[in-house]
Each structure stands twice: as structure tokens, then as C-alpha cells.
Amino acid sequence: MKEKIKIGMVGLGHRGAMLMRYVIMTMEDVEVAAVCDLYKDRAEDAAKKVEEGGRPAPFVTTDYKEVLAMPEIDAVVVTTSWRDHFKVSIDAMKAGKYVGCEVGGAYSLEECWQLVRTYEETGSPCMMMENCCFGREELMVLNMVKKGVFGDVIHCSGGYRHDLRDEIAGGVEDRQYRLGEYLARNCENYPTHELGPIARVLDINHGNRMLSLVSMSSKAAGMREYISAERPADDPLQKCEFAQGDIVTTMIRCARGETILLTLDTTLPRPYSRGFHVQGTKAMFEEDNLSIYVDSAENRKLHFRWKDQWGNVESFREEYEHPIWKDFLARFSREEDIMIAHGGMDWLEFRAFFDSVKAGGPVPIDVYDMATWASISVLSEQSIAQGSIPVAIPDFTEGKWVTPSAEVFA
Amino acid sequence: MKEKIKIGMVGLGHRGAMLMRYVIMTMEDVEVAAVCDLYKDRAEDAAKKVEEGGRPAPFVTTDYKEVLAMPEIDAVVVTTSWRDHFKVSIDAMKAGKYVGCEVGGAYSLEECWQLVRTYEETGSPCMMMENCCFGREELMVLNMVKKGVFGDVIHCSGGYRHDLRDEIAGGVEDRQYRLGEYLARNCENYPTHELGPIARVLDINHGNRMLSLVSMSSKAAGMREYISAERPADDPLQKCEFAQGDIVTTMIRCARGETILLTLDTTLPRPYSRGFHVQGTKAMFEEDNLSIYVDSAENRKLHFRWKDQWGNVESFREEYEHPIWKDFLARFSREEDIMIAHGGMDWLEFRAFFDSVKAGGPVPIDVYDMATWASISVLSEQSIAQGSIPVAIPDFTEGKWVTPSAEVFA
Numbered sequence: 043m044k045e046k047i048k049i050g051m052v053g054l055g056h057r058g059a060m061l062m063r064y065v066i067m068t069m070e071d072v073e074v075a076a077v078c079d080l081y082k083d084r085a086e087d088a089a090k091k092v093e094e095g096g097r098p099a100p101f102v103t104t105d106y107k108e109v110l111a112m113p114e115i116d117a118v119v120v121t122t123s124w125r126d127h128f129k130v131s132i133d134a135m136k137a138g139k140y141v142g143c144e145v146g147g148a149y150s151l152e153e154c155w156q157l158v159r160t161y162e163e164t165g166s167p168c169m170m171m172e173n174c175c176f177g178r179e180e181l182m183v184l185n186m187v188k189k190g191v192f193g194d195v196i197h198c199s200g201g202y203r204h205d206l207r208d209e210i211a212g213g214v215e216d217r218q219y220r221l222g223e224y225l226a227r228n229c230e231n232y233p234t235h236e237l238g239p240i241a242r243v244l245d246i247n248h249g250n251r252m253l254s255l256v257s258m259s260s261k262a263a264g265m266r267e268y269i270s271a272e273r274p275a276d277d278p279l280q281k282c283e284f285a286q287g288d289i290v291t292t293m294i295r296c297a298r299g300e301t302i303l304l305t306l307d308t309t310l311p312r313p314y315s316r317g318f319h320v321q322g323t324k325a326m327f328e329e330d331n332l333s334i335y336v337d338s339a340e341n342r343k344l345h346f347r348w349k350d351q352w353g354n355v356e357s358f359r360e361e362y363e364h365p366i367w368k369d370f371l372a373r374f375s376r377e378e379d380i381m382i383a384h385g386g387m388d389w390l391e392f393r394a395f396f397d398s399v400k401a402g403g404p405v406p407i408d409v410y411d412m413a414t415w416a417s418i419s420v421l422s423e424q425s426i427a428q429g430s431i432p433v434a435i436p437d438f439t440e441g442k443w444v445t446p447s448a449e450v451f452a
Numbered sequence: 453m454k455e456k457i458k459i460g461m462v463g464l465g466h467r468g469a470m471l472m473r474y475v476i477m478t479m480e481d482v483e484v485a486a487v488c489d490l491y492k493d494r495a496e497d498a499a500k501k502v503e504e505g506g507r508p509a510p511f512v513t514t515d516y517k518e519v520l521a522m523p524e525i526d527a528v529v530v531t532t533s534w535r536d537h538f539k540v541s542i543d544a545m546k547a548g549k550y551v552g553c554e555v556g557g558a559y560s561l562e563e564c565w566q567l568v569r570t571y572e573e574t575g576s577p578c579m580m581m582e583n584c585c586f587g588r589e590e591l592m593v594l595n596m597v598k599k600g601v602f603g604d605v606i607h608c609s610g611g612y613r614h615d616l617r618d619e620i621a622g623g624v625e626d627r628q629y630r631l632g633e634y635l636a637r638n639c640e641n642y643p644t645h646e647l648g649p650i651a652r653v654l655d656i657n658h659g660n661r662m663l664s665l666v667s668m669s670s671k672a673a674g675m676r677e678y679i680s681a682e683r684p685a686d687d688p689l690q691k692c693e694f695a696q697g698d699i700v701t702t703m704i705r706c707a708r709g710e711t712i713l714l715t716l717d718t719t720l721p722r723p724y725s726r727g728f729h730v731q732g733t734k735a736m737f738e739e740d741n742l743s744i745y746v747d748s749a750e751n752r753k754l755h756f757r758w759k760d761q762w763g764n765v766e767s768f769r770e771e772y773e774h775p776i777w778k779d780f781l782a783r784f785s786r787e788e789d790i791m792i793a794h795g796g797m798d799w800l801e802f803r804a805f806f807d808s809v810k811a812g813g814p815v816p817i818d819v820y821d822m823a824t825w826a827s828i829s830v831l832s833e834q835s836i837a838q839g840s841i842p843v844a845i846p847d848f849t850e851g852k853w854v855t856p857s858a859e860v861f862a
Contacts, residue, residue, distance in 0.1 A: 264606065264733050310607075
């Protein structure tokens with residue numbers, strides 16, 4: 043067990059810089075020993091922030107391979123644009139580093155397989171940093187599911203329902219890579235915030251697997267209307283045609299017969315929501331009104347009138363709060379500390395990752411999860427392009443999924 | 453314009469008896485002149501209720517054709533089991549009667565076409581009695597959409613999310629026909645409560661149409677687990693295998709590029725909800741937390757924190773309450789009168805139907821709507837049976853849909 047570890051940060055855009063400064067640098071046992079970005083100024087800004095935090099000056103580079111070549115680096119955090127996630131992760135594994143890679147969808151099944159094969163050949167663990175797997179509601183529901191409160195879980199749904207119009211239209215001047223994606227591609231481009239927690243609830247890759255999906259896309263009207271209303275008439279964006287449909291819906295069928303519904307919803311006005319919904323033979327959870335309905339003769343009698351109890355989630359907190367969150371809340375009592383970094387999720391996921399690195403053990407979200415979850419983007423693109431036909435989801439575990447694991451999350 | 457009309461009730465199970473007694477018999481200008489049910493005792497009970505209401509004794513029969521043969525009958529209300537809806541409606545149109553037919557899915561595309569052809573040949577209007585098209589929230593949202601508040605509507609979703617386990621397991625002794633349906637069929641068996649209001653929002657058959665759908669079904673576990681827990685060990689239901697998946701999800705793509713999502717959710721524990729959701733380029737409505745989000749720079753800045761405003765729907769009531777509901781609330785001021793008959797929806801739909809009959813004019817939900825909406829059951833069955841392939845939705849208007857109508861609802 044290492045007492046301290048050294049990491050390299052690859053990719054210091056908004057997300058990478060935020061994580062480094064407000065999450066990773068709060069941890070005494072982690073040293074940021076290298077910072078890398080294709081834009082030199084970003085790497086230098088990050089280095090300055092490390093020094094301002096009273097830490098040793100990190101190595102600064104625009105070439106991530108220089109970071110991988112540093113023998114003292116234990117782990118690499120990959121916070122590049124979506125398109126470089128797999129390439130950098132694979133190279134880092136080959137260099138013998140632990141990898142913590144940010145979320146996003148894949149661009150080919152080939153890169154998903156290559157990720158898996160590289161892990162199998164090198165033994166370097168690679169964790170997909172899916173913070174929503176560490177969300178408070180998501181973990182409480184998971185805890186309740188594992189304790190049997192939901193009975194047999196039959197259907198889960200969720201979405202990445204986040205109005206990103208400002209960000210997407212940020213465009214080139216903000217070095218915002220999402221714009222290019224939305225102009226060119228039409229798919230479920232960001233499935234993991236909802237799929238990660240759902241995969242845990244349904245034991246995906248640990249006793250269950252996703253067999254096939256079908257995706258359907260609406261037309262793309264949100265960005266065009268937004269740009270027309272909010273941007274100057276001579277903005278080059280006014281001439282852009284967007285490929286990405288405003289709403290992409292994806293239905294997935296699992297080996298044990300459950301269904302999953304995913305919604306990408308990022309170019310229409312709305313409040314943020316992951317719309318997490320879990321439905322079993324004994325109970326139901328609904329994020330958008332923070333409700334848990336547990337079956338009983340009494341509740342069945344209430345029928346329509348049970349609606350008066352929407353919002354009852356706090357009444358389950360004491361009994362079912364996930365141990366990870368109990369520990370977290372015992373450690374951070376100040377509201378402002380909890381709110382930092384997506385309400386604690388980011389802190390929890392990086393703590394889990396770094397603890398794996400220190401212990402030299404496995405990571406809680408592995409390459410099989412990463413390949414499986416990220417492949418949904420590729421497959422949804424194929425389904426939409428072919429008129430919403432069903433598409434098979436590869437088994438990246440090659441049969442290992444049939445063995446249930448006792449406990450995936452601590 | 454007739455001052456009074458005479459109607460025949462065909463089908464006097466729970467729904468028919470309830471409608472007759474608490475909705476239709478409150479109307480002074482409507483006389484129940486005939487009551488018919490395959491079970492004689494039901495027909496006789498209904499006749500007794502009519503007399504107890506101080507009205508003339510109706511004709512009583514177990515053969516609906518005897519009702520159709522009565523020249524004094526202006527209109528027939530069809531509240532039979534699902535499977536007889538189309539047959540009785542078609543025969544009634546051929547007999548020159550107005551028809552008000554309860555909701556449900558179809559069993560073949562052929563019966564849908566036959567309904568349409570019979571209308572075209574006879575000119576007898578047939579209205580699908582989709583009460584949810586008259587729901588207060590549904591009509592307020594429709595009103596807002598027509599006034600442009602939602603901008604371009606891109607995506608709508610809804611469901612029939614109603615725990616019917618008690619009812620389905622009621623079985624033969626309760627003359628409950630749903631049991632047979634759930635044992636034998638697997639499809640979106642009840643699409644219209646959500647699809648009706650959505651079709652109005654999206655101008656389906658009036659400037660737009662549904663092109664294709666894909667359906668996916670979860671396994672069927674809810675009924676089995678319920679029966680095992682709630683029924684005696686020697687109940688014959690214990691040996692039943694259910695064909696109907698607990699959750700059936702259906703995605704529909706429309707000619708103008710919008711998408712629709714339907715959910716059938718009737719055999720798992722949950723509070724009742726139609727989960728009505730409408731999303732446009734300028735606003736969003738969400739039934740499950742009664743919220744309307746309208747786009748603005750200020751709201752976009754609130755971002756995650758806008759959630760504090762979930763439940764704000766009443767702030768739109770004064771400006772956007774639908775005129776139909778303003779009239780209704782002016783007429784019925786007592787809470788108990790409003791609560792009668794599904795919170796007013798049933799009264800409103802029957803008032804609209806009978807007013808059409810009195811005027812000898814068209815009905816607000818016609819055979820094209822009925823055929824189109826009910827066909828979803830057939831098509832979803834085909835899609836599921838073939839592994840969730842996309843299935844074309846027939847154009848029952850044969851091209852008439854391309855002409856937008858100025859106003860479908862008053």
C-alpha cells in the first residue's frame with residue numbers, strides 16, 4: 043500500500059482544470075506531478091495552480107507521451123476531449139500506468155475492444171470516472187435494491203437531460219469540441235451518466251448483460267432556433283446545419299429480461315435532470331419528484347391519492363443511505379464542502395480511484411464497464427442511421443458476465 | 453338542432469355502469485332509451501338505475517343488434533370489452549347511429565380500415581371517447597402549445613402507468629376480461645390515454661402523421677409475484693404464465709420529425725400517472741412534478757437550481773386554462789361535482805359527444821383518430837414479436853392529413 047501517489051493530468055480544459063483544483067488538490071496523498079494539454083497555456087495555467095496550492099511544480103508538456111514516459115507517475119487522469127479518451131487510456135495502460143478516464147461515448151467498437159485487450163495484456167487497471175455512479179440518490183437506490191426493497195427490478199430509465207445550448211454554441215473561440223460533434227454526428231452521444239448507475243442496479247457485466255438496443259432520434263431544431271434568437275445575424279453559426287437530433291431515445295433489452303430506457307436531451311430548454319427511475323416488483327424510485335413508492339395493500343388502496351406523497355424520499359434516508367455516503371457526510375459536514383465537485387460525487391469517485399492506485403488493486407468501474415457503456419454511442423448511431431433497427435450489443439467480457447460478483451461497489 | 457336525444461348503452465360492466473349513472477344521467481337532454489349487456493343481470497341492473505333516477509324505463513336486451521334496430525335511438529355508447537369495440541361501432545354506424553366508443557387498442561389493421569371505410573360509406577360519425585384529451589393539464593398544455601409558448605414541439609412522452617394487478621387478477625369471477633389479454637398478448641395494449649392528448653399537441657392527422665414505431669417489452673414478472681404473494685396457494689391463477697411484459701416502451705417517429713414515447717406500465721406497484729411530458733424549443737411540461745419550464749436567459753442561469761421551482765404549474769393557470777375548462781369550472785363550483793367522473797374529463801367528453809349528436813355535426817375525435825391511435829396496439833405487437841423492429845404506421849386518412857385543420861378542439 044503506497045502512502046502517496048503521483049499522477050499526471052492529461053487534458054486541462056474546463057473539466058480537467060476544475061477536477062484538479064477543487065477535487066484532486068484537496069487530497070494530501072495525491073501529488074500532481076505532470077500537467078499536459080494540447081493548448082500550452084492551459085497546461086501552464088494548471089501548473090501555476092498547483093504551485094499556488096503550495097505543492098511542488100509539476101512537469102509541463104503538450105505531449106501526453108512525455109507524461110507516460112515518467113517512471114514516477116503512478117496514474118494518469120484522462121480529461122481530454124471525448125475523441126482522445128480511448129487512445130490516451132490505451133497508451134497509458136501500455137506504459138504501465140493506472141488510468142482514470144473521464145466519461146463519454148466511443149466512436150467505434152474497435153476502440154472498445156482494443157481497450158479491453160490492452161487491459162488483458164498489460165494488467166493495468168483503467169477506471170471510467172463515472173461520477174454519477176457515486177450520486178447520493180443513485181447509491182441509496184442501489185443499496186435498497188441490493189437489500190431487496192425493490193424485489194425483482196424490471197425496468198430502469200434515465201437521461202442526460204441538460205440544456206447545453208450555451209456550451210455547444212460556445213464554439214471554436216471557447217475551444218469547445220462539442221460543437222463539432224453536434225454538427226456531424228447523430229447518436230446517444232453521452233450515455234453513461236444514467237447508464238452507469240442503472241448498470242449497477244441491474245448487475246450488468248456481473249450476472250447480467252445488455253443484449254440489444256434500438257435508438258430513435260427527433261429532428262434537430264433546438265440549436266438552430268437558439269442561435270437564431272441569441273446570436274448576431276453575421277455569426278457563422280447562423281449557417282450551420284446540426285446533425286444531432288434534439289432528443290435521442292434508446293431502448294435496451296437485457297439478458298435477464300429487464301429493459302432500460304435512455305434519453306439524450308441537451309439542445310432544448312429544460313432544468314437539469316438525470317431522470318433516474320427504477321421499477322421493480324416491490325417498489326419504484328422516481329428522481330424528478332424524489333419519490334419512493336413501496337408496494338403494500340394500504341398504498342394500493344390510496345391509488346390516485348398516493349400522489350400526495352410524491353417527494354417522500356427523505357423518509358428512507360436514515361435506513362438506506364449508502365455506507366459510502368454515510369462516511370462522506372461524516373467527513374464533510376460543511377454544506378460548501380459537500381457542494382464542491384458535483385455535490386460530492388467527484389470527490390467520491392476520485393477517492394475510490396486513488397485508493398485503488400495506492401492499494402495496487404482493481405478499480406470499481408473497469409475496462410469491461412467502460413467498453414460496454416461507451417459502446418452505446420456507436421450502436422445508437424448505427425441504429426438511427428438504419429431507421430431504428432435493433433442492434434446487438436457486444437459482450438466485451440466474452441462470457442465472464444455470467445458469473446455474478448458478490449459486491450461491485452464497496 | 454335536437455333539443456333532446458335518445459341513446460343506447462351497449463356494455464354495462466364497471467365502466468359503462470359508472471358512466472351511465474354518474475355522467476350521462478346527470479344530463480337532462482339525454483335519455484337512456486336502451487341498455488344492453490351480454491350478462492342479462494347487468495342490463496337489468498342498469499335499467500333499474502335509470503328508473504330510480506326518475507327517467508322512463510329503457511328497453512333491456514342482451515343483443516346489441518336489437519338496440520341498433522330501434523329507430524328512435526340517436527346514438528350508441530359502446531362500453532363493451534376491448535375486443536368488441538370495433539365490431540359494435542361498425543354495426544352501429546351501418547345502422548345510421550352516432551357512435552361514442554370507449555378506448556382500447558385494436559386487434560388487427562383490418563378492423564381499423566373497416567371502421568374508416570364504414571364511416572366513409574355511411575357518413576355516421578364515430579367518436580373515440582378518449583377522456584384524457586379533456587384532461588385539465590392536457591388541455592392547458594395544448595392551449596399553450598397553440599399559443600406558441602412551447603415553440604416548435606419536438607418530443608412528447610406519456611404512459612398508462614396504472615397498477616392494475618388487483619383488477620387483472622380479478623379474473624373470471626369478476627368477469628374481468630383483462631386477465632385473458634394479459635395471459636395471451638404482449639403489446640402496448642392501451643395506448644390512447646397518453647397518445648390522444650399527444651396527438652392533439654402534434655397535429656396528428658391534421659398536418660402531421662405518425663410514420664413508424666418500435667416497441668420493446670420487458671419480461672413479465674409483476675403478475676406472477678403478485679399472485680404468489682396475495683392469492684391462496686390453490687388459486688388456479690398460481691399456475692398461469694403471463695405473456696404481457698410488465699413494461700412496454702414504444703418509440704414513434706412523426707412526419708415533421710418529432711418523436712413520441714409511450715409506456716405501458718400496469719403490472720408493477722406504482723402510483724397512477726400518465727407521465728404527460730411535452731418538450732419544445734421554448735418550453736417544457738412535466739406531469740410528474742407539475743412543472744412548466746419556459747426558456748429565458750434568467751432560467752438558463754439558474755441551471756441545476758431551477759429545480760427549486762418544480763411544481764410551478766399553478767402560476768400558468770390563470771393565463772392559459774383552456775376555455776373548455778374555464779366553462780366547466782364556471783358551471784360546476786362544488787368540489788364533489790368536479791371530482792365526479794375522473795375529475796371532469798368524462799363529463800366533458802360526453803358533453804362534447806352529445807352536443808355533436810344534437811347538432812348533427814362532426815365529432816371532435818373521429819374514426820381516423822380512432823383507427824390511428826388504436827392501431828398502435830397491433831403494430832407494437834408486431835414489432836415486439838419480431839425483436840423490436842421498426843414497423844410502418846398506416847395512413848388511415850390516405851393523404852388527408854397533409855391539410856392542417858384550423859382547430860380540432862373547440
